[in-house]
Amino acid sequence: MKFATLERALILALAVTGSLVMPARAVSDAAILDTTPPKQLSEFRFFEDLQKQAPVPEVVPFRLATPLFSDGAEKFRFVYLPKGQAAKYDPVEAFDFPIGTALIKTFAFPADYRKPDEKLRLVETRILLHHEGGWLAWAYLWNDQQTDATLKIAGAKVAISTIATDGAPLSFDYSVPNKNQCKACHAFNGKITPLGPKARNLNVDYAYAGGAENQIAHWIAAGLLSGVPEPAGIPAAADWRDVTAPLEKRARTWLDVNCAHCHRAEGPASNTGLFLTSGEDVPVRYGVLKRPAAAGRGSGDREFDIVPGEPDQSILTYRVESTAPGIMMPELGRHIADPDAVKLLADWVASLR
Amino acid sequence: MRFKQVRAALFLAGGVFLAGHASAAEIAVTAGDGAAEKLVEALISAQPGDTVAIGAGRIELTEGLSLDVDDVTVKGAGPDQTILSLKGQTGSGEGLLVTSDRVVLENFAVEDAKGDGVKSKGSDQITFRNLRVEWTNGPNEKNGSYGVYPVSSKNVLIDAVTVRGASDAGIYVGQSEGVVVRNSRAEYNVAGIEIENSMRADVYKNVATHNTGGILVFDLPNLPVQGGHDIRVFDNDVVDNDTANFAPKGNTVAMVPKGTGIMVMANRNVHVFGNRLSGNGTTHVLIGAYPKDYDDKNYMFVPRGVFVHGNTYGEGGNAPDGEVGKMITDISGTPVPDIVWDGVTRIPEYLSWVSAENQVYVDEAEGTSFVNLKMLSQLLLPWGWWPDTDVAAYKGSLPEPSPVKLPQDGGA
Numbered sequence: 205m206k207f208a209t210l211e212r213a214l215i216l217a218l219a220v221t222g223s224l225v226m227p228a229r230a231v232s233d234a235a236i237l238d239t240t241p242p243k244q245l246s247e248f249r250f251f252e253d254l255q256k257q258a259p260v261p262e263v264v265p266f267r268l269a270t271p272l273f274s275d276g277a278e279k280f281r282f283v284y285l286p287k288g289q290a291a292k293y294d295p296v297e298a299f300d301f302p303i304g305t306a307l308i309k310t311f312a313f314p315a316d317y318r319k320p321d322e323k324l325r326l327v328e329t330r331i332l333l334h335h336e337g338g339w340l341a342w343a344y345l346w347n348d349q350q351t352d353a354t355l356k357i358a359g360a361k362v363a364i365s366t367i368a369t370d371g372a373p374l375s376f377d378y379s380v381p382n383k384n385q386c387k388a389c390h391a392f393n394g395k396i397t398p399l400g401p402k403a404r405n406l407n408v409d410y411a412y413a414g415g416a417e418n419q420i421a422h423w424i425a426a427g428l429l430s431g432v433p434e435p436a437g438i439p440a441a442a443d444w445r446d447v448t449a450p451l452e453k454r455a456r457t458w459l460d461v462n463c464a465h466c467h468r469a470e471g472p473a474s475n476t477g478l479f480l481t482s483g484e485d486v487p488v489r490y491g492v493l494k495r496p497a498a499a500g501r502g503s504g505d506r507e508f509d510i511v512p513g514e515p516d517q518s519i520l521t522y523r524v525e526s527t528a529p530g531i532m533m534p535e536l537g538r539h540i541a542d543p544d545a546v547k548l549l550a551d552w553v554a555s556l557r
Numbered sequence: 558m559r560f561k562q563v564r565a566a567l568f569l570a571g572g573v574f575l576a577g578h579a580s581a582a583e584i585a586v587t588a589g590d591g592a593a594e595k596l597v598e599a600l601i602s603a604q605p606g607d608t609v610a611i612g613a614g615r616i617e618l619t620e621g622l623s624l625d626v627d628d629v630t631v632k633g634a635g636p637d638q639t640i641l642s643l644k645g646q647t648g649s650g651e652g653l654l655v656t657s658d659r660v661v662l663e664n665f666a667v668e669d670a671k672g673d674g675v676k677s678k679g680s681d682q683i684t685f686r687n688l689r690v691e692w693t694n695g696p697n698e699k700n701g702s703y704g705v706y707p708v709s710s711k712n713v714l715i716d717a718v719t720v721r722g723a724s725d726a727g728i729y730v731g732q733s734e735g736v737v738v739r740n741s742r743a744e745y746n747v748a749g750i751e752i753e754n755s756m757r758a759d760v761y762k763n764v765a766t767h768n769t770g771g772i773l774v775f776d777l778p779n780l781p782v783q784g785g786h787d788i789r790v791f792d793n794d795v796v797d798n799d800t801a802n803f804a805p806k807g808n809t810v811a812m813v814p815k816g817t818g819i820m821v822m823a824n825r826n827v828h829v830f831g832n833r834l835s836g837n838g839t840t841h842v843l844i845g846a847y848p849k850d851y852d853d854k855n856y857m858f859v860p861r862g863v864f865v866h867g868n869t870y871g872e873g874g875n876a877p878d879g880e881v882g883k884m885i886t887d888i889s890g891t892p893v894p895d896i897v898w899d900g901v902t903r904i905p906e907y908l909s910w911v912s913a914e915n916q917v918y919v920d921e922a923e924g925t926s927f928v929n930l931k932m933l934s935q936l937l938l939p940w941g942w943w944p945d946t947d948v949a950a951y952k953g954s955l956p957e958p959s960p961v962k963l964p965q966d967g968g969a
Contacts, residue, residue, distance in 0.1 A: 379620070379648055382623075384600070384623040388623070394679060472656075475732050475781065488779055493852060499702070500673070501698060502702075504807070505807060508807075529650075530671035535649060539648070
């Protein structure tokens with residue numbers, strides 16, 4: 205009882221000090237850098253209109269050429285850098301962001317997947333905060349009124365009822381990750397690391413309020429990014445849905461985004477020896493005629509991760525298709541399959557010789 | 558109980574106060590309503606030095622648990638008293654995953670995990686003590702793969718655990734260094750105990766029974782850590798391994814024939830001694846090369862330096878199983894000898910010699926039967942070869958690795 209009072213007093217005190225030193229609209233650097241994350245998402249003051257996900261001017265929205273599949277959730281991504289500071293460009297890994305950076309991602313489900321922009325229900329907002337000691341990952345669970353989101357450390361299950369792209373009703377329990385599960389994907393040599401903001405995956409246009417523009421050019425102009433080579437020297441990932449792009453590139457990009465956070469030498473699945481970054485150029489390492497190390501029943505009675513020309517004999521397609529825990533890959537962050545992705549991978553494996 | 562609430566409140570209100578918090582706390586979790594969420598929270602909010610104490614009873618989990626804080630003990634009231642059941646698991650690849658250092662897991666059970674049971678990845682000084690990991694419906698290919706599963710870890714102690722029903726290996730140590738597996742029981746798994754791509758492991762005083770294969774020492778290609786070496790397997794009871802292989806195809810252990818006692822495949826400097834073997838229907842000790850095709854220039858596919866001595870052999874070799882069983886009996890006949898070596902070596906060595914430290918040595922009591930299948934000769938000289946059963950010709954010895962000492966076990 206005493207502690208609950210103290211807790212309230214503490215939050216109040218932080219809020220009061222915060223509002224004294226900052227103009228009301230500005231993002232709260234204090235909230236970002238506090239050793240304790242704020243209880244409510246609104247306390248960061250990232251948004252002009254929280255519910256509409258309309259950010260304040262210094263919070264910049266972005267998108268990825270190919271995003272991670274999360275049960276078909278729509279995602280709104282934003283980055284905030286402390287005033288006057290820029291991230292350092294990296295040609296391969298996520299940019300090197302300054303201390304005080306916040307990466308913000310809101311997950312929302314439409315009432316009908318055939319109309320992905322309409323009647324969105326905001327479910328959670330994930331925040332990555334860059335502190336002196338490293339990145340911290342937190343998840344905020346949205347309330348039913350959609351007015352704010354509350355810090356949730358132990359994770360949560362949220363019942364989603366919607367309509368699938370084929371018109372059939374679709375219901376599943378979506379998982380908001382607990383703090384450790386955040387790290388289960390965002391771990392690079394055991395330390396939390398951003399995954400999305402890599403040069404190749406940001407190198408696409410975004411429809412900014414002032415018109416469409418390449419995101420990297422926009423970041424440079426806004427002073428958010430330094431050390432960038434000429435545009436021709438910046439790698440570009442494929443949009444995995446873009447049928448005009450080469451099949452191999454689409455498939456490898458999909459694997460890079462959906463699998464390689466774990467399946468790389470520095471990731472949580474390093475022990476498998478299956479490395480799926482788009483830069484991996486040794487075929488057996490990205491699965492071609494590679495026998496599984498620890499697949500268990502995830503092998504589906506198949507001998508190799510990828511059998512060229514034979515998607516139905518490849519463990520890769522079996523695990524991406526499955527929704528059974530212990531078999532499905534990725535093993536976190538999804539409950540339903542993505543038939544389009546399964547088809548892309550199957551087409552790619554079928555094309556291999 | 559009171560203290561636990563205060564700690565939880567503190568964690569939510571201000572980790573700032575805890576930064577300087579030095580004294581160890583016990584966070585109690587009791588079975589009952591909300592226990593699963595409390596346990597998840599306890600494992601996240603624990604501070605170095607804390608103990609998470611799970612009371613007696615059954616806790617039903619729908620997600621696997623994970624621990625990423627150093628210097629934490631997670632303990633239950635006993636392996637038959639505190640039961641974490643994953644029958645209703647809908648997410649995660651394992652029942653409990655540890656990714657931090659100096660962690661002790663003891664006195665509880667993990668049942669019916671959809672993937673692996675209890676796993677550590679990248680841990681230094683990880684202890685699994687008096688745990689029970691079990692798939693309660695018995696051997697079934699739909700069971701999870703590994704029971705107790707340290708991988709890419711260092712200083713691993715597995716002591717007095719019981720694992721039943723794993724569809725791959727009950728106790729599986731992969732790509733780890735400095736390993737002790739002792740006083741444990743592995744039964745009704747495909748592999749009882751498996752040491753794979755690991756360095757410096759002592760496996761002793763265990764019982765491996767009613768598995769497909771009792772104790773396996775393997776080295777496999779295409780993994781970040783390979784070249785396993787310095788393994789001692791001694792003073793174990795490896796008896797009646799008579800469960801049909803129920804591993805899903807595609808997994809390495811799916812090739813292990815029912816009734817294999819101790820199997821050494823690839824690996825270097827492996828010592829098998831003082832074990833009691835009986836009732837293993839294919840053979841008691843099987844030594845061989847990695848038999849499949851692979852694409853890995855750094856991989857050594859033949860065993861380098863194996864010393865088998867001072868074991869006792871009971872009845873065995875009367876029920877050779879599967880393709881491997883047939884391959885052996887086509888040459889050896891039935892019953893299969895106590896010790897079988899496939900005789901595969903590298904071709905340059907076949908044409909010249911194998912250096913002393915890389916040879917296979919057998920020094921057993923009179924009457925122990927042995928065969929070198931000379932499979933390379935069979936391949937290269939199909940009309941002019943014969944198996945070698947003269948065990949005396951393989952006498953010799955290798956210097957034994959010193960005992961594995963672990964920092965968490967009184968060693969340095």
